[in-house]
Amino acid sequence: MPIDEALLERHRVRVDEAAGVREEFLQPALGGARTVAVLTRPLRGERSMAWVVCHSFGIEHVYLNRLDVVASRELAGAGFPVLRFHAQGYGESGIRGEPVQLRAHMAGAEDAVRYLREHLGAGPVGVLGGRFGAMVAALVADRMELPAMALWQPTTSGASFMGEFVQSAMFGELSIQQDEAAMPRTTWITSDLRSKGWSDVNGFLLTREAFDGISDIDLTRQVRRFRGSALVVGVSRSGSMPPGPARAAEHLRSIGASCDEVAIADIAAPVLGQNHWRKFGQGRGTRDEISSIVAEISGVTVAWALRLGGGA
Amino acid sequence: MGPPTGRRRVKEYPVFVPCGDAHLATTITVPDGHPRAVVILSTGVGANRSHRFQMWARLAERLAGIGVASARFDYEGVHDSTGTIGDIMISDLPMDQMLAITSFARRAVGVERVFAIGNCLGARLSLHLAGDDPKCVGAVCLNFPIEGPGYINSFLRKVVPGSARAALKSSEGMRRVLARVRRRTMRTEQTSAGPFARALDHAAGLFLYGSDHFESQGEAFARLGSVMGVLPPKERARFELRVLQGGALERFGSVEMQHEALEEIESWVDRRLLEVSPAASAAAG
Numbered sequence: 001m002p003i004d005e006a007l008l009e010r011h012r013v014r015v016d017e018a019a020g021v022r023e024e025f026l027q028p029a030l031g032g033a034r035t036v037a038v039l040t041r042p043l044r045g046e047r048s049m050a051w052v053v054c055h056s057f058g059i060e061h062v063y064l065n066r067l068d069v070v071a072s073r074e075l076a077g078a079g080f081p082v083l084r085f086h087a088q089g090y091g092e093s094g095i096r097g098e099p100v101q102l103r104a105h106m107a108g109a110e111d112a113v114r115y116l117r118e119h120l121g122a123g124p125v126g127v128l129g130g131r132f133g134a135m136v137a138a139l140v141a142d143r144m145e146l147p148a149m150a151l152w153q154p155t156t157s158g159a160s161f162m163g164e165f166v167q168s169a170m171f172g173e174l175s176i177q178q179d180e181a182a183m184p185r186t187t188w189i190t191s192d193l194r195s196k197g198w199s200d201v202n203g204f205l206l207t208r209e210a211f212d213g214i215s216d217i218d219l220t221r222q223v224r225r226f227r228g229s230a231l232v233v234g235v236s237r238s239g240s241m242p243p244g245p246a247r248a249a250e251h252l253r254s255i256g257a258s259c260d261e262v263a264i265a266d267i268a269a270p271v272l273g274q275n276h277w278r279k280f281g282q283g284r285g286t287r288d289e290i291s292s293i294v295a296e297i298s299g300v301t302v303a304w305a306l307r308l309g310g311g312a
Numbered sequence: 313m314g315p316p317t318g319r320r321r322v323k324e325y326p327v328f329v330p331c332g333d334a335h336l337a338t339t340i341t342v343p344d345g346h347p348r349a350v351v352i353l354s355t356g357v358g359a360n361r362s363h364r365f366q367m368w369a370r371l372a373e374r375l376a377g378i379g380v381a382s383a384r385f386d387y388e389g390v391h392d393s394t395g396t397i398g399d400i401m402i403s404d405l406p407m408d409q410m411l412a413i414t415s416f417a418r419r420a421v422g423v424e425r426v427f428a429i430g431n432c433l434g435a436r437l438s439l440h441l442a443g444d445d446p447k448c449v450g451a452v453c454l455n456f457p458i459e460g461p462g463y464i465n466s467f468l469r470k471v472v473p474g475s476a477r478a479a480l481k482s483s484e485g486m487r488r489v490l491a492r493v494r495r496r497t498m499r500t501e502q503t504s505a506g507p508f509a510r511a512l513d514h515a516a517g518l519f520l521y522g523s524d525h526f527e528s529q530g531e532a533f534a535r536l537g538s539v540m541g542v543l544p545p546k547e548r549a550r551f552e553l554r555v556l557q558g559g560a561l562e563r564f565g566s567v568e569m570q571h572e573a574l575e576e577i578e579s580w581v582d583r584r585l586l587e588v589s590p591a592a593s594a595a596a597g
Contacts, residue, residue, distance in 0.1 A: 003323075003342050004420050011327035011416075014335045016394070025326035025337075036326050036339070038392060062360055065391050091362040092326065092339060096370050097570075200567045203365050277358040286357050286400045 020044060021076040028115050030085055031108030036092035037085035038069075039120075040076040048123030049148075049308070051075060052112045053084040054105065054140065057132040057214065058165060058204050060273045061090050064130045067152065067290075071128065071298040078302045081120060083112055099198065099205040102213035105132075109140045126150070126228075128301065131273045132161055132214075138223050138248070147228040148308060150301050153235050153272055155244035156251060158217030166190075168274060169201045220251045230259040231304040233297055235272055239265030262300045266293045322376040325420070328394075329385065331412035337361060337392030338385040338413060340420050341372035347381035348585050349425040349449070350417045352441065354384075354410060354434030356455075357400055360391040363431065364564050367574070371429070374578045380427075380585070383417035385409070402457075407444075410437045414445070425588075427581055431455055432562075435519075442517065443510030450584045451511055452518045452577050455525065455562050458532045505539050512547035516587075518580050519553045522561030522569060552580075 013024045026037045053068045055061045072082040086093040087108040089100035109127065116122040126148030129137035134154035141149040155161050166189055192199035193208045200206075230252045234245030241249075241263040252259040268276065268289040276290040323342050328335035339361060353368040355361065361384040362369035372382045388409060389397030410428075418424060428438035428451045435453035442451035511517055519536075526533060533553075540548055554576060558569045 002346075002422060004422065007420055008325040008327055008340060011329060012325070014328040014394070023328070025328075027324075027326070036324075059364070062358070062364070065360060069392060089366075091360060091366065092324075092369060096366045096373065203564045203566055203570060205567055275358070280399070284402050286402075288358075288397065291396075 015043070017043070019073065019077050021073055023073075023076075026083075028085075028111075028119075030111040030115065031088040031093075031104050033088055033094035035086050035088065035094055035108070037083055037112070037115075038072070039081065039083050040072045041081045042076050042079045045079050046081060047079040047309075049126065049305075050081040050083070050116045050120060050122035050124075051126050051128055051305075052109060052116060052140075053082060054109045054127055054129035054133040054136040055084070055087065055090070056130055056273065057105070057161070058100070058201075058206075060131060060165075063273055063276060064133065066288075067130055067294045067297060068128075068133075070294050071301055074298040074302045075305060078306055080305060081116070081122060083116055085112055099207045099210065101207070101210050102217075105136045106139065109136055110144060113140065113144055113146065124148070126305075128152070130297075131155065134248075135161070135217055135219060138219050138226070139217070141228065142223040142226045145225060148230070148305075149226070149228070150231040150233070150304065151245070151248055152233045152297050152301075153242070153245060154219075154232060154248045156219040156247045157244075158214040160244075161217075162211055162215045166201075169204075219248060223251065224255055226252065227256050228258070229308055230257050231262070231301060232259060233262050233264065233300060235264045235266055235269045235293055235297070237265065237267055237269050239263055242269075260304055262304075264293065264296045264300070266290075266296070268293060322373050324372075327416075327420075329412055329416045331388065331409050334388040334393060334395035336385045336388060336409055336413060338383055338416070339369075339372070340381065340383050340417060341376050342381045342421055343376040343379045345379065347421050347423050348379045348589070349381070349427055349581075350421050350423050351375055351380055351382040351427040351429055351581065352410065352414050352417060352438070353382055354428070354430035354437050355387075356432030356434060357387075358390065359431075361386045365570055367564055367570060370570075371574055371577060374574060375581065378578065378582045378585075380581060381417070381421040381423065383413050383420075385413045405433075405437055405440060407437065407440055410441050414441065425449055427451070427584075429454075429577060429581075432457060439507050439511050439517070442515040443507050443513075446514055448511075448515050449588050450516045450518070450581065452520065452580065454520045454573065455522075456519055458529070458536050505542050508539060508551070509543055509547060512543060512550045516550040516584050517552070518577075519551070520561060520573060520576065521553070521555050522559055522565075523555050523557050524559050525562060526555045 015022045020043045022041050024039045027034055056064045068084050072084050075082050088095040088104040113125045116125050124147045127137035127141050128150040130152040134151035137149050189199045193211055198207045232245050232249040234241040236242045249259050249261045271289055277286050278289050279286055325340045327338050329338045355363050368384045375382050386393040388395040424447045426448045428441040430438035431454040435456040438451040438453055442448045556572045564570045
């Protein structure tokens with residue numbers, strides 16, 4: 001019996017009448033190779049403005065993925081088409097088992113904006129993203145002179161992002177390291193990058209090119225032309241605006257952008273971008289700690305996007 | 313642009329598979345020609361269908377290279393699947409999702425013969441699928457959980473913040489003490505011969521662990537050995553336990569370990585298919 005192409009084609013799309021959205025798997029070439037993208041669209045009253053979601057770096061891509069998905073569906077429910085995709089080297093993308101590069105994030109996002117314009121006939125296109133994805137979104141919005149961006153828990157400094165990345169790797173390594181006399185992993189990472197040009201960071205192949213490229217990002221220097229509308233969302237335990245998002249918002253205003261700031265209070269703020277699955281009951285169960293943050297960020301993003309308009 | 317040099321060109325179909333009120337985001341990978349079998353790939357809690365470091369996406373390509381189709385999926389309420397999840401209890405296996413994917417994959421690729429390959433929670437699902445489905449010819453279980461976390465771990469998680477725990481562990485002496493206490497307080501899961509016996513009645517089973525896991529949980533592995541010991545010789549002969557050298561298979565913690573695991577799984581599936589259907593395999597090859 002041959003492959004049932006008709007069955008597979010029928011299930012490429014799902015329709016959710018209650019939420020008023022239609023989701024479709026696509027396999028466009030973005031960032032130089034085929035990848036998997038999901039286009040989420042409203043069933044009725046589609047607005048002309050569309051959005052592209054830029055995902056985060058390394059394992060954060062997995063930890064923040066549900067935020068990208070929920071926000072996409074909520075925005076589509078409010079009338080906005082949204083495209084999310086896997087940058088090359090991640091998930092379902094065509095490039096597999098090879099090191100991830102900064103340019104894969106950038107080229108993928110830029111191609112995704114073009115894809116929406118060409119294939120959907122979208123009018124204005126905005127970009128969204130969390131943490132590192134927010135940095136990519138800001139850089140792409142600036143380069144392509146896009147009208148809007150929503151940045152969730154952004155940091156303005158690539159160097160501080162990579163610092164946190166390496167530190168998280170060290171904590172992960174400590175929890176599984178068996179050789180107690182072993183050299184701390186961070187020492188290996190930096191020394192590997194210097195000597196070999198790459199390091200095996202708990203299974204993630206980090207190259208010096210990616211490390212240096214990301215470390216060189218400074219949004220206050222590299223985002224200069226953006227004059228559109230921005231939303232900056234910060235999440236902290238106390239509800240005060242964290243320093244990274246506050247700096248991003250201040251910078252955007254300083255270059256003439258219109259910028260709304262929202263600070264969200266949540267006890268789980270420190271694990272946004274980290275492993276957010278926590279065991280309880282002596283390991284008998286596992287709980288997602290950031291589901292309320294995901295819902296809040298999605299909610300404020302939709303409310304802001306609706307205020308922007310985008311033509312019903 | 314195609315896949316990088318040395319990679320196999322495969323055809324992949326991303327789909328939403330209905331399961332109750334939810335739709336499970338799934339990727340079906342098919343080889344050239346009629347598939348020899350279809351493999352159901354399942355993950356641990358929280359992972360996406362391609363799994364960490366694209367392990368399942370990479371495995372799917374390798375399997376397609378030996379004529380085997382596969383289906384990998386996101387659990388309900390995570391990643392691209394729909395629905396919501398509350399607390400995930402270790403006692404609640406999402407077998408309905410595993411069965412929905414298996415049934416869809418069979419229809420889509422036109423083969424009945426199934427393998428189940430899973431990591432952690434996925435390993436438990438795989439063993440159960442092998443036990444419940446007479447046409448499942450093999451299960452590969454990575455990091456099958458045979459021990460629960462110890463009381464000291466639970467206590468530390470409750471009362472010590474993550475950053476302070478990391479600081480504690482950064483002291484070499486403290487780590488040594490904690491490791492000793494942790495080992496003593498670990499509880500063995502209620503592992504009975506039931507699921508093993510049902511699966512090994514008709515399927516073969518490969519259990520894969522990393523060397524660090526194996527060395528640190530000796531008592532649990534002894535218990536697993538005693539569980540296997542009560543099975544009849546024919547069933548026992550279908551079970552293999554392999555320990556991959558190079559450290560942590562949990563979380564696929566090194567590039568070398570990822571490569572080793574992929575090689576091991578691909579060659580085991582190929583061998584198993586030759587055992588169950590040498591003629592068909594030769595024709596497909």
